[in-house]
Amino acid sequence: MPRGRTTIADIASEVGVSIPTVSKVLNGRADVSEATRARVEAALERHDYRKPVATRAGGAGVRLLDLVFHAADNLWAQEIIKGVEQVCGPERVGVVLSELGGEHRPRQEWIDDVMARRPLGVLLVLSDLDAKQRHQLESRTIPFAVVDTQGAPPAGVPTVGSNNWNGGLSATRHLLALGHRRLGVISGPDDMLCSRARVDGFRSAHDELGVPWDPALIRWGAFDAASGYRHGRDLLDRPDRPTAVFAGSDYQALGVLRAARELGLRVPQDVSVVGYDDLPISQWLDPGLTTVHQPLREMASLATRMLLTLSAGGQPPSMQVELVTELVIRSSTAPPAGVVSA
Secondary structure (H helix, E strand, O other): OOOOOOOHHHHHHHHOOOHHHHHHHHOOOOOOOHHHHHHHHHHHHHOOOOOOHHHOHHHOOOOEEEEEEOOOOOHHHHHHHHHHHHHHHHHOOEEEEEEOOOOOOOOHHHHHHHHHHOOOEEEEEOOOOOHHHHHHHHHOOOOEEEEOOOOOOOOOOOEEEEOHHHHHHHHHHHHHHOOOOOEEEEEOOOOOHHHHHHHHHHHHHHHHHOOOOOHHHEEEOOOOHHHHHHHHHHHHOOOOOOOEEEEOOHHHHHHHHHHHHHOOOOOOOOOEEEEEEOOHHHHHOOOOOEEEEOOHHHHHHHHHHHHHHHHOOOOOOOOEEEEOOEEEOOOOOOOOOOOOOO
């Protein structure tokens, strides 16, 4: 059957259920057996069914956008939320916040809830959907977009990120220009695209100057302070410790600063520290944290505008956007002892 011409009646006839039953599945109603739901979903997927935009409940009454975090209990997430609200507030769109408890893919129960409340769109932050979940949203004409994708974004999915490779490159160039030659790096999980890109930038900065980097000084962990502290203690307690550490987040940098203080090391006199994100708190630390500015609010606002455009039947100018990063130099970095910066 040609795409776009399949009707609810066609699906009902093929599966052998009533039209109201198909409608209940489309609208996320719970009063359908799992076996029947699975058969209807399979038929919807076979025919690549798309619910007409004009019939979407999100077009009238309460207008909602679902915002989904893998973890939202930090200042980084607050910057994303503020960026979403900058767009949704004036548009009178409510925001439903979900946290996945550290997971990067929502459970099916969450998808069922989304289908029931019929939002204008779904914005996923450092999280993703599997193929079945994507089709379930697409068949209900619920657009979705990703901010700071965990891995390579699926084709056709609106994605907004920043140039993580360049962020790692600029942070490391800065430290090398100061005269540091033994650098440690603490990044996020090694299965996340942004983590790997920042470390790739770290390596590239070394390679372009012909300065060797030590694989033993590259660490992978979570983007939180505890991870920065744990790896910071390990790196800075070595007899051949690095003279500078590039942390993959400002939270990790906070952990490194604590580790240095406990080990009796002064920042930046004994060890330089660079963070990533440029959260508002970074300028109020003592010393002020040199960090890579990641435009989190702008990323979130742009992705939100893309979703609202799609929900209205329009098309964003670009489906994949990568914003620039910029190094912000403060007081946590200086030449290593005995070296005068050029």
